[in-house]
Amino acid sequence: MVLLCVGRVGVLLYFVGLGLSAKDISLRALSVLNSCDIVYLDSYTSILAEGGLDEIRRLIKPGKLAVVGRDFLEEHVEEILRKAEERRVAIAVIGDPFIATTHISIRVEAAKRGIKTSVIHASSILSAAISESGLQAYKFGKSATIVFPEKDYRPTYPYRVLLENLMRGLHTLFFLDFKAERGASMTIRDGLSLLLEMEREEGEGVLDEGCLAVGLSRLGSEKSITYAGSFKDLQIYDFGPPPHTLIIPGILHPMEEEALIYICRAPKKVVKEWTRRATAIKLRGTLKG
Amino acid sequence: MVLLCVGRVGVLLYFVGLGLSAKDISLRALSVLNSCDIVYLDSYTSILAEGGLDEIRRLIKPGKLAVVGRDFLEEHVEEILRKAEERRVAIAVIGDPFIATTHISIRVEAAKRGIKTSVIHASSILSAAISESGLQAYKFGKSATIVFPEKDYRPTYPYRVLLENLMRGLHTLFFLDFKAERGASMTIRDGLSLLLEMEREEGEGVLDEGCLAVGLSRLGSEKSITYAGSFKDLQIYDFGPPPHTLIIPGILHPMEEEALIYICRAPKKVVKEWTRRATAIKLRGTLKG
Structure with a gap:
């Protein structure tokens, strides 16, 4: 509980799997995404088998979802991690995280800075x-x-x-x-x-x-x-x-x-x-x- | 649409993945399980990482869930398929179906009899x-x-x-x-x-x-x-x-x-x-x- 002293507890970066289609989203993923302040949705690694990103958007409280492309997730790691030090941030991806995506480097970078990360699993291709x-x-x-x-x-x-x-x-x-x-x-x-x-x-x-x-x-x-x-x-x-x-x-x-x-x-x-x-x-x- | 004439449309045996824990269940899995008349829940292939079968039970309308063991799913294939010819039946398993389970023989047997089967995917180990x-x-x-x-x-x-x-x-x-x-x-x-x-x-x-x-x-x-x-x-x-x-x-x-x-x-x-x-x-x- 030493961590409490440095104010790190609760600092969390979530990697949330959305599953293969809009209806594949789990109860846990929904609850985590809606508990976050910012949700970056990766739109470039793969595509949903059914239902568009709009369907995902409707499941999440308005105003917190940003649909982002390759450039953003590769070039704005610094910005994402800075935000995760202050607020609850999620990176949402189609499928199960880290199977078809390359976001592992973001997770490693977060760990190096003492930002706790958590993975929410989902159906994967x-x-x-x-x-x-x-x-x-x-x-x-x-x-x-x-x-x-x-x-x-x-x-x-x-x-x-x-x-x-x-x-x-x-x-x-x-x-x-x-x-x-x-x-x-x-x-x-x-x-x-x-x-x-x-x-x-x-x-x-x-x-x-x-x-x-x-x-x-x-x-x-x-x-x-x-x-x-x-x-x-x-x-x-x-x-x-x-x-x-x-x-x-x-x-x-x-x-x-x-x-x-x-x-x-x-x-x-x-x-x-x-x-x-x-x-x-x-x-x-x-x-x- | 010839199938309509032989009364087969709608005959469906679902294999529903519950995911790794009770909260990993997807919106689609919930909706399918609640649309079925009978849900057999396989209790022997693996165990949930969190939440018990009771938690799953609470998510499904009462009266249709039967928690079954190895013997039942191996020895009562005939009975399950007979029911699936008249009513909507689901076999629910922990994880993604057919990854750690051996129920593929039930699916093959169903296909041989013209019973349509459908798989609902979920997080898998x-x-x-x-x-x-x-x-x-x-x-x-x-x-x-x-x-x-x-x-x-x-x-x-x-x-x-x-x-x-x-x-x-x-x-x-x-x-x-x-x-x-x-x-x-x-x-x-x-x-x-x-x-x-x-x-x-x-x-x-x-x-x-x-x-x-x-x-x-x-x-x-x-x-x-x-x-x-x-x-x-x-x-x-x-x-x-x-x-x-x-x-x-x-x-x-x-x-x-x-x-x-x-x-x-x-x-x-x-x-x-x-x-x-x-x-x-x-x-x-x-x-x-």
Whole structure:
């Protein structure tokens, strides 16, 4: 209780997860946001699956919410922390904080100055995508983000992550790029095309249009879609508006095969053929390793 | 709209995530649970970090909630599905559905019979533990559950998962066992001791009391604790009541080192020493691979 003497008790910077859609907000998040003097809402890391920021705005007492972009949260850390030393401040983000965001540096900076921080958890694309796919959570390997290629920058990093996971029989979750500044959200179709391009570049002979993938869109909303099939099936399927997410399974347990067939509506033939191929890729990994 | 003719529209089985604590419940989950005729609440897969099932009970209109154990949800699938064909039924679980639970077989069975299912997402230990640790989400490899050893069953599987991740420089998240039938929840101390036992058995010379770990307890509650340090530090630290979770980091980025030191209060020396050791283990993996 020494802290009482220096007037620090009650000094709190909250990182509040809003969940995947406006209705995913929790009782705790609502109560914390309404107890704060200032709420900065990050509008650039991701987008809500359903309901706009206006819907969030309506849930919070008027006058305290500031919707901020990338520049603000990166360049005004000093200002945010100064305010947090005097008033209750929250940084609200879509999903669970620190999963898809880079605000950890703000939390570290706050801790260095003795500002207590607290995280309010919420639904996250990480667990939601795994949950909806019916695949087993503990069989996912490293994940990666597929980014929009730039003129001189066409990274094959996601392909190498996938290959490494497949050689261990593991599933891979791909986050798809979101560029708030130009309102561009990568689609499942784009993501699959980019993976096939990387295959051509790296030439490991692992991916083609017959491979199995799971496409997931707008998870957390009433209009969410989960659909599994070959790359070719998914490239012509209409997943609707963003956000989109992609999973490439590794070796499938019979119960996972059933989940993909009955819940994600994957053609049985594509699933069975992939199980055969994924087993062969893993064997190649074992022989190599 | 052909479905209207066969009277199937509106037939819905919901899988509702309650989040990590009673206050983590979302507006959507509340509205769905209160729109259902029957709510089965799974009381055996995990425990709430804060607030009891009574608190959940108070949020739901009286008379429709049944708290059920393992036997019921495993043996009464037929009964649950029959009810879902006539009335709105929800299965409510702690966390995000299908992450720590095995109810996917109920969902598959429902799909086979043409019963529409829907998942309501919530905060999950998977994203919450990653988020609180300050470690980067995409650097986690495969995860595993450390289970209570039985007389003739002392699996070293979690150790092998850890070793595989470390050889790739990746972090490992360990779920700790929970045995509802005897109210036993594994502690961080138990988990670390078991890992050290597995080291002695497997003899790979990777783990000892000086290794770095992150212990997390009651995430999602106001009394959550996150504390990082050597195995030895964590084995004498009081993390309080369950649920507990454990992370063993792989190679650390400088920002991750800072997060462990400033947010998780890890001794700088332990972190720096671990970065050196984790790099050596990865090198060993590269040479071997």
